[in-house]
Amino acid sequence: MDFSSKLLENAVNEVSRLPGIGKRTALRLVLHLLKQPSDNTKYLSEALLHLRNDVKTCEKCHNISDTLLCDICNNPKRNPEIVCVVEDIRDVMAIESTSQFNGLYHVLGGKISPIEGIGPQNLQIESLVSKVEKGEVKELIFALSSTMEGDTTNFYIFKQIEKFEITTSTIARGISVGDELEYADEVTLGRSIVNRIPFEQSIRS
């Protein structure tokens, strides 16, 4: 691309470093900012800088937080003995939106992935094991995505904590509520038959 302006070229290059944004999309976004009042660009830049420089991670669950202890860990109404292990803040937001979980979270910050060069030492696994070791946790719920990396991470953590007397569980996999059986994939449908639950339990939830 041949830009007539170095300033424009520089801005497009920086925006196109974001994941999933190519040069054309970056140019479209940057030209949009040029058409808007300059305050919009100011607010955007400031919001990004403030976030990057001032955001903290909760020292207990490692979730993104403005304070040293996040709102969830700080809430006395939540049960600290049930801990749900998730990958990042998006999973926390998804589970929180269900209003079905009253325990705390432990945010790993990723999954073990040798291809991407992410090993156990890059994740918040040590602090999780130490929580279990101290007897703070009674039940650990694994809620990582069911991919090769997710399963590996679950298994790695499980091996480290199986010597302690705690309950471990994983979230149920099955057909989505409202989905037709004929369109479900075999693995999911198979799991939902193997892991069937008592009918009385299903009408209660």
Added chain:
Amino acid sequence: MDFSSKLLENAVNEVSRLPGIGKRTALRLVLHLLKQPSDNTKYLSEALLHLRNDVKTCEKCHNISDTLLCDICNNPKRNPEIVCVVEDIRDVMAIESTSQFNGLYHVLGGKISPIEGIGPQNLQIESLVSKVEKGEVKELIFALSSTMEGDTTNFYIFKQIEKFEITTSTIARGISVGDELEYADEVTLGRSIVNRIPFEQSIRS
């Protein structure tokens, strides 16, 4: 969406104000920045702010430029008597990349669109008519997109300049080079038959 951090929420809100970027995509982009070195966010913010505050528009063709007169208008090898009328810098970049045009541009900054509240007074039409009036232009090439808005804008400009003795033309519409006829739409195929060119001319270009 229920964010655990005001800083995060603020950044996601600002990013999702960009066109075509929803809250989920914004969250993905912002979390990506948090995983990268903080310098990346700094460079991105600075590039956007510099562009918005320091970029100029060429006083002759109104294209985006770092200087008062853009490189194209400033180039003595280009023919100032042929002027190509385009919507924005993306069209200039597209035509420049063909290396087939040696004249100058006139960037309107948009198209007449009553629905979006863009009238002739919001575009650089007056300065174009004044160029023609002063006798600076011998040929005007309309290169706006062939939509309702593009056609309206072409016609509006044409009406203002038809009293002056200049040549006007529009870029050729037809089947793309390499395309199969059977997949072309009727309007395009129809135009390419009506506006057929001598065979000798086609083998020369």
